[in-house]
Amino acid sequence: MSALLAAGTAFPTPEIEYSAIAPMLVVFSAAMLGVLVEAFLPRLLRRRAQLIITFVALAVALGFVVAERGRRGFVVEGAVAIDGPALFFQGTILVVSFVAALVMAERSVDPAGDAFAPRASALPGSVDEQELTARGWLQTEVWPLFLFSVGGMMLFPAATDLLTMFVALEILSLPLYLLAGMARRRRLLSQEAALKYFVLGAFSSGFFLYGTALLYGYAGSVSLSAIATALSVNSQAALLVVAGATLLTVGLLFKVAAAPFHQWTPDVYVGAPTPVTGFMAAGVKVAAFGALLRIMYVALGGLRWDWRPVMYVVAVLTMVVGTIIALTQSDIKRMLAYSAIAQTGFILIGVLSTNAMGLSGTMFYLLAYGLATVGAFAVVTLVRDPAGEATHLSQWAGLGKRSPLVAAAFALFLLAFAGIPLTSGFSGKFAVFTAGVAGGATGVVVIAVIVSAVAAFFYIRVIVLMFFSEPAADGPVVVVPSSFTTIAVALTAAATIVLGVLPQPVFDLVSHAGLFIR
């Protein structure tokens, strides 16, 4: 007993700066509170309680991020870095999640309830399911899952060692695998998407972990700065570090949906409930790019002459593949999925320019892209026929005549994706392209510019369809949503315009965020 006590005193108490990690603590605590709510509150009260917990937690966490904005340093025994980029990414994730949560909370667009299956365990098409639907049950477990995922996303770009990063990656991914399989409509498709996402996601986690192991073997540590030090000491890049870095990067490129690791994206985006698609398209991308940037700039900065050419190829391949395949799509969600892949290619230009402008440009792009993406998928939830969402392109014909406002909002998001001036997408593209040219990647930027012109075709095609065609007689209806989705679409549309016309405040924010601390 005394021996145990002696050992206990010898074990140093870890020093934890609670205020610095308060944003993450708030979100994780709220998630656990949500689990308790599921266990102890009667069914009727759960939805309201979960909504209050979720929105309050996100708002409070954002408040903490703002309050900590000046803080720089390693916390929690060096496992987490609180620096400008980390705080900006956390803020972005919280803002995007808040808007995505508004879309998820929508209950009036589907006559049967919200976007999620009444009970995910009920067999699709079974009597059980019909009964639950008739009783109007809602699956409120989505909210704790959502919050766990948000917490993981916040930890991912702030983690300073590969193991913490891995834990964060799993925390953000596992709830998403579940959420992807919970669609109320087209449930088989949704479950297939979830399984596909899970299997491929586990595969990519394996790559990440294997890469971590090899880098540990090289540097003797999983800490990013230790790996950087080891690289600077050894003049030659050993096979071990190249292999490790490659595997690690593959794992991350999978998460950001870069070619050739993008195969899962279209199926998962299409199968998942549309509000979840918007959330993961935006949130996962922000978090994973944050982590990718930290690894590339902090740990592997000394190797940049080796990985930059590879990133050139990946970036070009991603934008070309995303764009070319998007040209042939006839389903709006699939088209948006391939467009998301193409956008990844553009954002990678910011990563591979390896300068301060590239970092700040990427941060701006992610915020602009994240908000527009959530908005675009929110609009997709509104165009419905009796079977659910009407996602075939031909069903969107003449939407501009029927619902000019909804069509105008969607057109705005598409114009932002296409990078038309005075939208947020243009400001973001301009920032990363400028960083790319300044960083010596002029060739990639020229290709990106030409690809943008091609990509404009499929974005504009939808606008043509919405505004220049006659609506079909038996076309879908645009349902009038409750204030949840209305606010989400209005917020994202406003942000898309403001970030396009007056981007200076956000440019100030990202350039003052500075670099990663090492």
Added chain:
Amino acid sequence: MFPWLTTIAVVPLVGGVVLLAMPKGRELLAKQVALAFSLVALVLTVFAALAFDKTRAGDLQLTEVHQWIPAFGIDYAVGVDGVALVLLALTTILVPIVILAGWHDADSAAASVKGYFALVLILEAFTVGVFAATDLFLFYILFEAMLLPVFFLIGRYGGPQRSYAAMKFLLYGLLGGLIMLAALIGLYVVSAQNGPGTFDFTTLVGLHIDPVTQRWLFLGFFIAFAIKAPLVPLHTWLPDAAAESTPGTNVLLIGVLDKVGTFGMLRYCLELFPDASHWATPVVIVLCVVGIIYGALLAIGQTDLYRLIAYTSVSHFGFIGLGIFAMTSQGQAGATLYMVNHGFTIAALFIILGFLVNRRGSRNIADFGGVQKVAPLLAGTFLVAGLSSLALPGLSSFVSEFLVLVGTFERYKAVAVISTVAIVLAALYILLMYRRTMTGDTPDIVRERVHDLKGREMLAVVPLLAIIIGLGVAPQPVLDVINPAVDRVMATIGATDPAPVVPAQAAEGTAP
């Protein structure tokens, strides 16, 4: 100092928003409001022109500078020199005329009438901004933004193939714009290497850029402007767009918007990249000459009235490009004057043809004949506009075409000689069209449907003809404003007019 230029751009923009906010069903009121806003912009332009000091027309005047995105050295900066001022005036004069002439253009369209006029006004605002911008980023933004109103004007109010034409127009424009964006970013990065990066035109003019980079940047800008102008072989969007647009859209598209391309070549390509411009001149001149002849030949072969006029424009844009790249002061002054004259001439042609086509319900030349018997005013005014298009002495285009040819002849004799062939071809395409549509027997359907111009229509056409004749007889006031600006361009690019090769005695004898 009153912000004239911003006000001229904001007034139509406000007008556009007001129109969009108006209730449905008040169509007459919408048209009147649109006309009122465009007239206010015109009056403001007159005041701005009075505030403009013509003695230093080579300087950027009426300037306003406000910080916009300091992170990238981007300002909201506007100002005009002589060239920009006359093009701005062209815009604000043509818009009320287009609104008046296109009073019923949108009535039969499926989309709303107020939307049509709102788009026209929004387009006017962007166009004024493009001519006035002196910050390259602002210029680029408006250059791209201009595409959208035109895209909707063609796509929502055009002919049967309107979706295709609108899409083709937009994609061509976007491609050009994005290539320019790459060059613009390159230019910014170069400027950032020698101090704080900037997009300010006057600062960038003095920038030293190494020759190879300069060529790439020049190409980026030039391709964008060549698509916009359009120059052969990048012209293929124009006939499709012209064929499917309403006459009013065509006036704004070909009469005004395409001038942004040639204006950009003169202002930005030459002044920012003088060495590269000299390097590219031989190729550009060849493309212009090809355009002049090819456009004219294709115009002769057209069976569609709008396409025919579109191809004559391809030929005329060749002349304008030739004048700019001849790098003589006469050539460039002629080219600038040509931009103005072509704008008014093409406006008259499209507006009058629009009246005719809307009455007959067909753009096909073979469906017409003997119009002058049933609509003598229409045929007569059309003849005047047509003669201006073929550069008949006494009408406006003659002066500019002559100046371009003289300016070119000073430097490139063979080129000038070949280009004069187009004058003969111009007579062919205009007069053949006139003969086929206006003279001969009048088919019953033409007799039945085509009636002569009425009050509102005359009100739109008369000012155009007055300007065409006025500028033909007395072009000097306009040239006085243009010349100092052209001299500045010539000085920036380090070009001097070739010394006239005349026997010494003769020169002594004629010199005053």
